[in-house]
Every structure is written in structure tokens, then in C-alpha cells.
Amino acid sequence: MSNPWEIYDRLISEIPDDVQVVSIIEGPKWWQLASSAGGAGMAFYMPVESIPRQKDPKSLIGAPLREVATLAKSWNFAEAGLGMAAINSWHSDPKQATKNGFTPLKANNFGKLFDPWNEVTAGKKVAVIGHFPFAPEALNKVAELLIFERNLWEGDYPDSAAEYLLPDCDYVFISGSAFVNKTAPRLFELSADAVSIVVGPSTPASAILFDYGLDGVLPFVCADGSGLQRGIAGELPGGMYEVGQRMAAFRPGYEAPPEPVTPEIKTLPLV
Incomplete structure (x- = not known):
């Protein structure tokens, strides 16, 4: 791959300009970020901070989501997780994911x-x-x-x-x-x-x-930022x-194996 940043840049570029950050939760295992478009994104929290952060997460409430998503390119890995949570709050919004064929x-x-x-x-x-x-x-x-x-x-x-x-x-x-x-x-x-x-x-x-x-x-x-926070904190029976x-x-052309029958685990309605 001639430019490894290409994947990140393409993911970031699809985030609309008019979406803002509503809430941010830092660690201990996950970053969580909710956006004004309704999505709630997660990303792994890596407590690796050999170089300073570019931004204070507390200062990013109300900031453009696309701007915060650029932190995924940070070499401070703790901060990069925040950037990926921002990316995921857009792409992994159920509405957006369904539109993209998931x-x-x-x-x-x-x-x-x-x-x-x-x-x-x-x-x-x-x-x-x-x-x-x-x-x-x-x-x-x-x-x-x-x-x-x-x-x-x-x-x-x-x-x-x-x-x-x-x-x-x-x-x-x-x-x-x-x-x-x-x-x-x-x-x-x-x-x-x-x-x-x-x-x-x-x-x-x-x-x-x-x-x-x-x-x-x-x-x-x-698509439930507050619910995600409670679930990760162990406050919901189903996490x-x-x-x-x-x-x-x-990928088109790849035939995925069928899922085994697991009646005890139910999917969440996305409507």
C-alpha cells in the first residue's frame, strides 16, 4: 500500500461537516463517543502515551465530528482510540451501517x-x-x-x-x-x-x-450513547x-459460513 493513511483519510472524509460530538467517555478499556447524528462509537483504549496528546477530550464536546476523527492518525495511541471512536460513531451508526450493506x-x-x-x-x-x-x-x-x-x-x-x-x-x-x-x-x-x-x-x-x-x-x-455507557459499566443485564x-x-463473491443456531442469544431490533 503506497499510502497507509489512505484508509483513514477515506473513512474520515465520509463524515459530514455538520455533525458534532455530544459526549465522550474515556477508558478504562474503551473510548465511547456519541454524535449529534445519533450514532455511538467505540474503540479500544490503549494507555500508551509516550508523546503528548494533541487535544484535551473535555474540550471536544460540541466540536465537529470529522475534526475529532482525525485524531485516529495520532501517534499517541490513547488519543488515536478517541479518533477511531469518532469514526465509528458515524460509520457504525445502525442506520449508516445498514445503508452500507451490513x-x-x-x-x-x-x-x-x-x-x-x-x-x-x-x-x-x-x-x-x-x-x-x-x-x-x-x-x-x-x-x-x-x-x-x-x-x-x-x-x-x-x-x-x-x-x-x-x-x-x-x-x-x-x-x-x-x-x-x-x-x-x-x-x-x-x-x-x-x-x-x-x-x-x-x-x-x-x-x-x-x-x-x-x-x-x-x-x-x-445508536444509544447513554445506554452504551451503562452497558459497558455493567449496569445492564445484557451489557x-x-x-x-x-x-x-x-466481499461480493465471498460465501460466508452460516452461523450456528444459538437461540439463547438474541439480536437487537434495528427499527
Whole structure:
């Protein structure tokens, strides 16, 4: 990719000029941002601040959403998460996501993320970018499972190993947090010969991503900023899934595996 900023610039450019930031919640695990257009975006909070922030989040209430979204390009990763939450408050608004071809998933819980790929990955070499503790059990038929992580757990590969190992993988699942630490563009390139899927609440619900070789995009959408805050804080029985919804879109021509029947997990109506 000649210009790795291109993905970010395209995502930012689609945000209208007349949308403002309504609320911002910082950490401890997620940034949350609600906009005047009705969307509520999330992004992973990385407490990495080796260089100063460009903006004080408290000063950004009422600021143009597009302006705040440019912080996704910050090399202060804590601040970059705020920028991605701003991007997601537009793209991952349920109305916008539906318009862009995303549809609700039956299993409205990221704990079920890998279940549909259990059979199709049998005997394959599979990579997961980010430590998802439920991945090994869900992908228990693979020939080899490689988990890449910056903050290493036992058995993980350091994230720098992706440069060497991803080109040989058959399937690659990429955490949306890669948008925050700027590794996403290169990971997409390294996964070009694999079935590659980007997942999680930090992922924008944008069909733009298919222009960069991805086969699937599995974000989380929400239009209830205060409800999202309560859900993440553990104040709602269903957590964030009580006010938001996992959705998916796939590259034209890619046939995604069907979801297993999970009657105990219900989707949220988007009407």
C-alpha cells in the first residue's frame, strides 16, 4: 500500500461537516463517543502515551465530528482510540451501517465470533491478531492456530512475527484495535492471499474496507450513547449487547459460513 493513511483519510472524509460530538467517555478499556447524528462509537483504549496528546477530550464536546476523527492518525495511541471512536460513531451508526450493506448477526455476542468458521477452517493454518481467549476452543479443528499479540500471553506470538508468518496463513482474523495502533493497513496487505476478516467494536462498519483486500467486516453498531455507557459499566443485564448489535458484511463473491443456531442469544431490533 503506497499510502497507509489512505484508509483513514477515506473513512474520515465520509463524515459530514455538520455533525458534532455530544459526549465522550474515556477508558478504562474503551473510548465511547456519541454524535449529534445519533450514532455511538467505540474503540479500544490503549494507555500508551509516550508523546503528548494533541487535544484535551473535555474540550471536544460540541466540536465537529470529522475534526475529532482525525485524531485516529495520532501517534499517541490513547488519543488515536478517541479518533477511531469518532469514526465509528458515524460509520457504525445502525442506520449508516445498514445503508452500507451490513446485516445483523444472529449471535449478538463477540464470544461467539469464531463459531461459524469452525468447520471451514478445519485442517487450515489460521491466524488471529489479538488475544481472544475463546478462539482456540472455537477453532479447534485447525491444523495450526497462531495468535499474535503485543501484550503477550503464554503461547502467543509477538505482533512483529506477523510480518513473517501471515503470508502463509489460510485464514486471518484481525482485531479492529489494529486501526488504533496503525498496524491495520500492513496487516491487510500481509493477509492478501488469505481469507481475511476484521472484527470487533473498534472496526468501522464501512464497505471501504473491501477495497483493501478484506473478505469480511464484523463491527458493533449502536445508536444509544447513554445506554452504551451503562452497558459497558455493567449496569445492564445484557451489557453493551442490550443497546447495540453485532453486524457483518462480506466481499461480493465471498460465501460466508452460516452461523450456528444459538437461540439463547438474541439480536437487537434495528427499527
